[in-house]
Amino acid sequence: MKRIINTFLTGCILLCCNLCGQGQTKGISGDYKQIRLPQLLKEIQKQTDYRLFYDPQKLDTLAQNISFDNQSIEKVLTKAFAETELVFSIDANKNIFITRGQAVKTTLPQGFLPAPGRVTAAAGQRPIDDLDAEEQDANRARAVVDNRLYIIGDKNQPASGNITVTGYVRDAKSGEPVIGASVYIDKPRVGASTDQYGYYSFQLPRGRYILNVQSIGMRDARRQIQLYSEGKMNIDMEGQVLSLKRVVISAAKVNNIRSTQMGVAKLDIKAIKQIPAVLGEVDLLRAVLTLPGVKTTGESSTGLNVRGGSVDQNLILFNDATIYNPSHFFGMFSAFNPEVVKDIELYKSSMPARYGGRLSSVLDIKSREGNKKKFTGSAGLGLVTSRLNIEGPLIKDRTTFMAGVRATYSNWMMKFLPDEYENSRAGFYDANLNVTHEFNKKNTLFITGYMSGDKFNLNNDTTYGYSNRNLSLKLKSIYSNKLTGVITTGYDEYNYDISSDNNPYNAYKLNFSIQQYYFKANFNYYINNKHALDFGFNTLYYKLKPGALRAVGEQSIVIPETVSQEQALESALYLSDKFNVNDNLSIEGGIRYVLYNYLGPQDIRQYAPGVPRTVDNITDTISYGKNKNIQNYGGAEFRVSARYSFSDAFSIKAGFNSQRQFIHMLSNTAAMAPTDIWKLSDPNIKPQYGEQYSLGLYKNFKSNTIETSVEVYYKNIRNFMDYKSGAVLIMNPHVETDVLNTKGKAYGVELLVKKSTGKLNGWISYTYSRILLKLDDPIAGENINQGNWYPSSYDKPHDVTAIANYRFSHRVSVSLNSTYSTGRPITVPVGLFYYAGSLRTLYADRNSYRIPDYFRMDFSMNVDGNHRVKQKVHLSWTFGVYNLTGRKNPYSVYYISENGVVTGYKLSIFGAVIPFINLNLKF
């Protein structure tokens, strides 16, 4: 970056030096139409023997009509600079120095006089010291860009009310878009934040403004603009090279106060990398788990429970592709390569209307675009995986690619795990490929591919494998300054298989898969400062193969069996309007109409009304033909949120939103298991419906460096899935006989204090939350906890998390992560009985006991090599300790009959102090 600026600056200076005129003193004449200053100055120079010194960067680009009739140089320049801040001074050697604001003194005290013709005195605003020449250059270049006046539009076009300004904010070094940057003007208070393509848009009346741009990890930028008519203003931001490590979660410094959204958290990859991780493997989902309102059943799982939602109620999008199983290695690590990911955004409450189909949250994971300027890469060596990542331009400034791979190389880490895993073997990989092609300034195509695979064998001879495959194509277009659109289409697949060939007669392989094809069209229409519309439609075609069992080998007598394939179409139309009522009040209202069609071919079982759904109560089975519409579900969903700000540092927000979910994960294990199946809503399984009310207070202190918030929510859930005792879920052609509809309620308070700048930064959050279920199915045929409310298996009321990071220097920082939570509920025995030769435990009520509380503290230290920008290879180390106190946090407490007696056990997953080290190379 600096090098680029240097070259640029040197070019400018050379240009200045060569602008040397000649000839005698005479009057200047001419009549110029729509001439810009640089041309005008060249014209002046041609006619005189003065030598003009100026920095073209600083010349205003406004065009003017001007005419002279044999006038002196002083008069000409005064006239030409009339509408600008430019001033000039002339020395005895006929040198003219043109500067902004303050004129160059042509006579200086002895010893300070620069050599005649040296222009650095004019170009460089500050004296050069010998501390860091590179830094000085960069500062200088920045100052130059900041002070320059940019002309937008045509001066001669009549001004009519508000004018739309749009543009892209990009990283000056890599050319990647800067997402979530806030672009604003102080007077009047108008602002916007950039979308995922770095695009922004807002409206202003004609005039001159200072445009401020702020973003995480970037130096704040300023642009002076002179606005005449609609136009573009692209801004390149400079990365904050020197302060590598900052903990930041919110989109922008003031955004938590200003935005209407609630319950949104954003983590950028730098912050994620700072959080100490299990075995040093940077883990996106575990990082999300540190956020208030997000929990998991236990350490063995990265399945997220957001505000009382179950694991399957999260829409996990990786560049628009739905990831059904976002984990590796028995669910312990998340399936996203941290080198590829740019940032993640979690919507816990205000879900934008363009998202739907899941009840509790949207986790939007975005990968980086490849470097537009040059080929770079990185490699990492950790205890769990090795990583390789390369990126660069295919066609300079137009087409870029990025490819990343990650794989494990050994089974040795089983040693860190409980005995249960001792004889297990596991391996996994994931791969990413992103290609971005810019057709022109208005149309950009993004192609992203993702693939992950896992194979493992859990302490026996059964082998499990699963994989995700996703491909998406996205076209982002700017139709006009006010209307932009994104058209996306793609294919997602998740499949798993279980096989065993130990016994030749029983050797089998079982396959499960979900495939989905989608098409989404999203448009943003910026009406004016008061209204911005977001609308579009999307459609999703599901094809689900719930299970196919087949024999393996010649001897096998396993009967091939296939549970019939399911298909459905989920379509939605939505419109939302962001209405800025006035400076203080802003309302975002959205409506999403969703329609779900369960399609044939399918056989639908009919059950006698009013009696429990059992196989005995099937009265009839109706067959439907191919593509026949069997069942419709749907309705309107509302997404409303409002913000009222009392001051720049204090606001209150309220929201309501409702959603429906048509695809459900069926699982009666505590942790999300790789063998969990998914099921589409059908006439016998109703869609889940949820609504959430939320209220929040946001207050910032010390000029927005300390953010505090309180958020309260209450959720109602209908048709929440629970399971009959001993439910059979896999290869069950009539799964509706084993599931139960419950109703759920979840409520909680989330408190957050965050300091995102300074040497010491981090956050502390406290969450109180409950999720309670109640069997609400008159024909369930069985009773759970006497029909009373009971806690779900991940109901953990209290949770305190503190993340602190201290930066000793630009190269060394340490992080400390502490977390405490209430133990999760489990089902415990109420008595003993003797049966089949052994004493055994008797169970009654579900989830009536809690395992001991959870506490963990982790430490990590990041050491970067030097920060020389020009160095070929950058090295960084992370080392640390997971579970510093070595506490044996229980994952489960259980009772087992062994040799005729009942023994109680407590199982911890990472019940020891686990040190780690991780090495990263950037080239």
Added chain:
Amino acid sequence: MACGCKEKFYADLPSPATGFLIAEGVINIGDKVRTEIRLARTTALDNPDVQFEENARVYIEDQQNDRIELSHADSGKFISPELSLPTGRQYRLRIIANNKEYVSGFTEAKISPAIDSLFWVPKDDGIEIRLMTHDTQNASKYYSWSYIETWQYSTPYFSTIKFDPATITDPILPPIVPRLSSDPPIYTCWMTVPSSSIVIGSTVNLSEDIIYAKPVRFVSASNSNRLVSHYSIIVKQSILPKEGYEYLQRMQKNTELTGSVFDSQPSELRGNITCVSDSSEIVVGFISASSITEKRIFIKREELPQLNINTLYQDCYIDELPYIRDTMIYWFESGSYIPVQPKEVLGRVVAVSYSYNKCVDCRKLGGSNQKPSFWP
């Protein structure tokens, strides 16, 4: 392993009132066979003593309203007279206990096919007993097995003498006398242990009703002395209805296969027995009706591969005491030590070798010195 992640733990759990009825057994369909039903009560979590139900009346009923009463034996057992219950009927159990009446659901009488073979395969630390069976009628589908293991073992020291307690009161009598053939044998014993885990199997996914090499029991060489000499196992097979199979499978998941990360959570268990007056009352057990087929095998030590077999006698050693009456009384009176051999010098006993009682008397490990009738 780096992490001692699994440790014994007893949560401080409430022990609510309990005492629900447990009924276990198979209505035995066959020619002149007895049906044995065992009744007990559930106990509180902190009370591992089995509480048998002795005061009950138990009847086998069929749909023709024929009823046979079982007679009470010890330890909650109720045994029928020798019966030849016809197949093709449905049977159930009626129990009257504690002034309440319980019935099991009518269940179809099943015929268990013969066990084709029972064999063993070597494993890392022991052997695995496996079973083959098949049903040409394709009607069995759900199998349940139980087994009884018997093994022979001997102590390391063969005792030819014994302490005579009469010497304590009568100093004339020698403290040590020869062990006679009329004395109970203590060198070789037979231990008999019934199965304590649920073993079930299903062929419902298979095109033929064949159980192929089903592992029934893993016999560890290092955890017990089962393989030290002769080992025998008898496997009894009965056929379950689908619901009975699912019940046992769930019981197995709840009590034997739980706790690891991907195991399903334990859940309430309901069998096919209900209380007539209160259908919500918990009753443990599933009563099925089936004939029972069985097969026994013997395994000799010589047939086994090289194994590191635990004799349970590794810590035994033998020592000597001078043959002095007071010393003999002091050492042998309590029975903690047993004399093994006399040491004679010129025809006179000068010393006696001895060892711990468990190293000399095989009964101390729990076995019986009566050779089982089936033992070769």
